[in-house]
Amino acid sequence: MEPALAAAGALTTAAAAAALLQARSSRMAVLGMGGVLVLSPLTLSALPPVLPLAFWMVAALLAAFLLLLAARGATDLLPPLPLGGWPEGAFVALGLVLGWAVATVAGPGRGPSSAMAAGVAVAIAAVPLIAFSRDALRTAIGAVLVLDAAGLVATALAGTPSQLEIVALALAVAAAAEGSREIIVLDARARASGGPAAWPEPRTTGPGRSDAPGDVDQTART
Amino acid sequence: MSAAIVIAVALAGGLAAAWLRGTAARIVAGVALAACVPVALLLPPLTTVVVGGATFALGAQGAAVTADAAASLLLVLAAAWAIRADTPAVPAALTLALAAVTAALAALNGALMEPPPATAVVQSAGTAGPPIAAAIVVAAAMLLAPALVSSADAGTESTATRTASRALRTAAVAGAIAVVGMAWLLGPAGPVAADPGAVAVALLLVAGSVALFLGAIPFHAIAARGTVAGPTALAAARAAWLPAAFTMAAVAWEQRVLAPVMAYGGSASAPLVADVRDLVAVVACLTLAGGAIVAALHDDLRHVLAYTLVSDAGLALLAIASSDPSAGSTASYWLPVNAVARTALAAWILVAGAGWGTSRIDELDGWARRAPLLAAGLVAVALATFGLPGWSVFSLRTSLAQAAGGPVGTLMLGAAWLGLLPFLRLAWVGLRAPSELVGERMVGWPAAFGRAGGAGHRSTGATEPAASAARPPAAESARPHRAGAVRAGVQALGTRRGVQLLAANGPAIGMGVALIAGLLAVAVSVVSGGALGSMD
Incomplete structure (x- = not known):
């Protein structure tokens, strides 16, 4: 694939x-x-063979589908991230630059630098979701992203992985989504039966930024 | 092909058990686990199957590990069934865990046979196996995380859900760190000539991922909470077998990538690498000693199991920390043997807790006097874990503890035997005068013998919520059976009476199963311990 x-x-x-x-x-x-x-x-300089690539795509779509299923049974409004979302986005952009810089410093003999840039950016995006988020869905997304980031960084270091490595990582991504889906469903069921919530309900006022455009009907839905 | 068949049997059993419910799920999972034993042992070893360009095989040692895992997990399932302590998630989870462990071993074995890359700076074969095995184990751990919620009492679901979520993200992060760490010293053409700094970073990443996944200090709380919150029957699969497979992947990486790179680059004696090894050894020592001491001091049987498993993480980490090349091989022998022993301990704790309806050790005074089968089971588990001089498990534990070398090695040798403390405490409590709770029932004898019997089983739900399910009335009516045990058994075969007797004798059957699990573990540690686990 062209570097561009x-x-x-x-x-x-x-x-x-x-x-x-x-x-x-x-x-x-x-x-x-x-x-x-x-x-x-x-982001890879050379696309993997069709079969593992197809496996990865199916696993990616399956992961998204499973989490969409889970989200359907839970509240649609997510609580805000600690810094509100935009600063985290800025850190992701910084991560992209940092990844490219790291790949440049590492020099030749390694994998594609674009994979390193994307990997660091995705890893930085996963940090607030895994470490600071207060809801099961964002934690689940963080778990999926951290695995994806690991695959990208590993590719940037060691080159395009073997076919079975891609399949194994795709399995892990799908497993993260399925495990998370079940946890979210169990949490929703516990809430529905009157039990305490595992995570606090999302705030709809104050620093929750529920006044952001597009959030009005989400708030109303909850 | 053998690996594929074992994995298919276990996966099919797990998926069917997940789809079914109740007794049918237990039967399907039991049949699948039982089928894996002969399948693993009888099929010709080292026949391979190529998936996506990579070789996938189960060698003789891997087949032995799989057979032992299947047998010990089957015994846990039987014990849980006998005392009515398993939750709906347990049968499927046990078979899925077995499939993952087998797949990881097969990936390690198969990848070993890959030809070395022709243009590699450092020639080394099988570099793809460790990350594949780690990813498979992590996938299984994440799939099993929701099972932690399945045994939660009413009102504690939120805590259990948080624990499950933590377990899932811990597995994801550990897997991600392992995948990156294992790729750190590789280039597109194979292992690269790396400077000591890169070697130190790679070692730190892989050791960190093992510490996180196994629950070494300072990550012990996450692992221990998971073991305590989830079904005890699942603890061995989640916290002993999967960590064993993950550590074997890390050890294989150290042997196939790190060792050749260090030998080529001359960084084996670099101070930075030595500092990292020392740091990991200190964490290992703290984990080994701290886990054993906390396990001995805790008053809850499930915490004893949880911190015993944490303590094992210390010895596993030593294999990564040691610069002795033989430490990795020793660990890959010791890990499956220890997992069999810990599975037996989980079965024992499951039965002991549910037998008296409490998991509080301070309420179990005199248990050994009232339940001799259970006492024999504990002795067997202790023997399987530590062995006697001359047994393979004894020498493996000793060599692994001393692998760190120097003063840390001496400390570790002492710490490795601190794990005896929880067993000694349980034995001491069991030999005291029976407490009121223990004295009122003789749980160790079958109801058919005409004794007070297991039918008096009182489930408070303190150990396993599912155990609080009331006994069927038919079970109570079986208690005053006066015929001899053998005659009653023969007469009862295939009749409703047989089902009643089985139900009435649940605790006694559970204790028998726990004893058999202990004896199996002893057999593994004595007879086949030396043949297990080698990936070379």
Whole structure:
């Protein structure tokens, strides 16, 4: 693949990662995650063979579908991220630059630098979701993203992985989504039966930024 | 092909058990686990199947590990069934865990046979196996995380859900770190000549991922909460077998990538690498000693199991920390043997807790006097875990503890035997005068013998919520059976009476199963321990 195309792939992957951090709707966040997963192979200098690539795409779509199913049973309004979303997005952009710089320093003899840039950006996007988010869905998305980021960084270091490595990582991504889906469903069921919530309900006022455009009907829905 | 068949049997059983419910799920999972034992042992080893360009095989040692895992997980399932302590998620989860462990071993074995890359700076074969095995194990751990919620009591679901979520993201992060760490010293053409800094970073990443996944200090709380919150029957699969497979992947990476790179680059004696090894060894020592001491001090049986498993993470980490090349091989022998022993301990704790309806050790005074089968089971588990001089498990534990070398090695040798403390405490409690709770029932004898019997099983739900399900009335009516045990058994075969007797004798059957699990573990540690686990 042309380096320019790989660079464009890295840019769009990072953009999808930054966009999902802005999403206050669970569906938009899951779609953003699906976008990151589907775009990730475009950051490679050489696309993997068709079979493992198809396996990865199916696993990515399955992961998005499973989390969409989970989101359907839970509230659609996500609580805000600690810094509100935009600063996290800016960190993702910084991660993209940092990744490229790291790949340049590492020099030749390694994998594609665009994969390193996208990998670092996606990893930075996953940090607030895994470490600071207060809801099961964002944690699930973070778990999926961190695995995707690991695959990208490993590819940037060691070159295009073997076919079975791609299949194994795709399995892990799908497993993360399925495990998360079940946890979200169990949490929703516990709430429905009157039990305490595992995570606090999203705030709809104050620093929750529920007044952001597009959030009005989401708030009303909850 | 053998690996593919075993994995297919276990996966099919797991998926069917997940789809079914109740007794049918247990039967399907039991049949699948039981079928894996002969399948693993009888099919010709080292026949391979190529998937996506990579070789996938199960060697003789891997087949032995799989057979032992299947047998020990089957015994846990039987014990849980006998005392009515399993939750709907357990049968499927046990078979899925077995499939993952087998797949990871097959990936490690198969990848070993890959030809070395022709243009590699450092020739090394099988570099793809470790990350594949790690990813498979992590996938299984994430799939099993929701099972932690399945045994939660009413009102505690939120805590259990948070614990499950933490377990899932911990597995994801550990897997991600492992995949990156294992690629750190590789280039597109194979292992690269790396400077000591890069070697130190790679070692730190892989050791960190093992520490996180296994629950070494400072990540012990996440692992321990998961073991305590989830079904005890699942603890061995989640916290012993999957970590064993993950550590074997890390050890294989150290042998296939790190060792050749260090030998080529001359960074084996670099101070930076030595510092990282020392740091990991200190964490290992703290984990080993701290886990054992906390396990001995805790008053809850499930916490004892949880911190015993945390303590094992210390020895596993030592294999990564040691610069001795033989430490990795020793660990890959010791890990499956220890997993069999820990599975037996989980079965024992499951039965002991549910037998008296409490998991509080301070309420179990005199348990050994009232339940000799259970006492024999604990002795067997202790023997399987630590062995006697001359047994393979004894020498493996000793060599692994000393692998760190120097003063840390001496400390580790002492710490490795601290794991005996929880067993000694349980034995001491069991030999005291029976408490009121223990004294009122003789749980160790079958109802058919005409003794007070297991039918008096009182489930408070303290150990396993599912155990609180009331016994069927038919079970109570079986208690005053006066015929001899053998005659009653023969007469009851295939009749409703047989089902009643089985139900009435649940605790006694559970204790028998726990004892058999212990004896299996002893057999593994004595007879086949030396043949297990080698990936070379």
